[in-house]
Amino acid sequence: MSAFWSRIVVALVLLPAVLGIVWLGGWWLTSVALVGGLMALHELYVMGRGLRPIVLGGFVGLVLTLLGAQLGGDVTWMLGGMLATVLVAFVLYGVSDARPSATASISLTLLGVVWVGGGLGCLMLLRAIPDDGRLVVFTVLIAVFADDTAAYFVGRTIGRHKMAPRISPGKSWEGFVGGTIAAMAVAFFAMYDQGYLTDLEALALGATVAFSSTLGDLFESAIKRDLGVKDSGRVLAGHGGMLDRIDSILWAGPAAFYLVLALT
Numbered sequence: 393m394s395a396f397w398s399r400i401v402v403a404l405v406l407l408p409a410v411l412g413i414v415w416l417g418g419w420w421l422t423s424v425a426l427v428g429g430l431m432a433l434h435e436l437y438v439m440g441r442g443l444r445p446i447v448l449g450g451f452v453g454l455v456l457t458l459l460g461a462q463l464g465g466d467v468t469w470m471l472g473g474m475l476a477t478v479l480v481a482f483v484l485y486g487v488s489d490a491r492p493s494a495t496a497s498i499s500l501t502l503l504g505v506v507w508v509g510g511g512l513g514c515l516m517l518l519r520a521i522p523d524d525g526r527l528v529v530f531t532v533l534i535a536v537f538a539d540d541t542a543a544y545f546v547g548r549t550i551g552r553h554k555m556a557p558r559i560s561p562g563k564s565w566e567g568f569v570g571g572t573i574a575a576m577a578v579a580f581f582a583m584y585d586q587g588y589l590t591d592l593e594a595l596a597l598g599a600t601v602a603f604s605s606t607l608g609d610l611f612e613s614a615i616k617r618d619l620g621v622k623d624s625g626r627v628l629a630g631h632g633g634m635l636d637r638i639d640s641i642l643w644a645g646p647a648a649f650y651l652v653l654a655l656t
Contacts, residue, residue: 432635444492445500453477457509511642514649524588531582539571546570575602608643
C-alpha cells in the first residue's frame with residue numbers, strides 16, 4: 393500500500409472518531425486535545441533534541457494553554473497559557489545543570505506550545521461557539537481532508553509547476569488549486585442555508601482552510617528538513633507520527649477561528 397493510501401485509510405478510520413468527539417465537545421474534546429497535543433509536542437521535542445528543548449516547560453505550557461481555552465472560553469486565557477511557557481521554561485532552564493543555548497532551547501520549547509497548543513486551542517474555541525460551533529469544526533476538519541485528497545490526485549494527474557520544491561517537492565500549484573476548489577465546495581455545501589455564514593462567507597472559509605492547511609503541511613515539512621528527519625514519529629506504525637497527521641489542522645484551526653471571528 394502506498395504512503396498516500398495508507399494516509400487515507402488512517403484518516404477514514406480516525407476522522408469518524410474525531411468527529412464523534414467534536415460532537416460531544418466539552419471536556420471530551422479537551423481530553424482528546426490534551427492527549428493528542430502532548431503526543432505531538434513530544435514528537436517535536438524528540439526531533440529537535442539537539443537543540444535541548446525544555447520538555448517539562450513545554451508540557452506545562454501546553455496543558456495551561458488548552459485549559460485556558462476550555463475554562464476561560466476565549467483567546468485571553470489561552471494566550472496566558474502560552475506566555476506562561478516562557479516563565480516556566482526559563483525557571484527550569486535556570487535550575488538545570490545543563491547549559492545549552494538559552495535562545496535555541498526556550499525558542500523551540502515555545503514554538504511547540506504556540507504551534508500545537510494554539511492550533512488545538514483555536515479548534516476548541518471554534519467548537520465553543522453557541523449553537524453553530526459543532527458545524528463549523530466539522531466543516532473545517534472535512535474541508536482539510538478534502539483539500540489534502542484532491543490536491544494529491546490533481547497534483548499526481550496534471551501537476552507540473554512545483555509550489556515549494558526545496559521544502560516539499562511533491563506539491564504543485566495545480567494540486568493546490570484542485571484542493572482549494574474541493575475545500576470551498578465542502579464549506580459551501582456544509583454551510584448552505586444554515587443561517588450562520590452567507591454563501592460568499594462559506595466560500596471564503598473554504599479558501600482560507602485550503603490556504604492555511606497547505607501552509608501547515610509545508611511548515612512541518614520545513615521543520616523536519618531542518619532537523620533532518622523524515623517522519624515526526626511512529627505512533628501510527630508506517631503512517632508517521634501524530635504531528636504528521638495534524639500538521640494541516642494546526643494551521644487551519646486558527647485561520648478558521650479568526651476568519652469566523654471577523655465575519656460574525
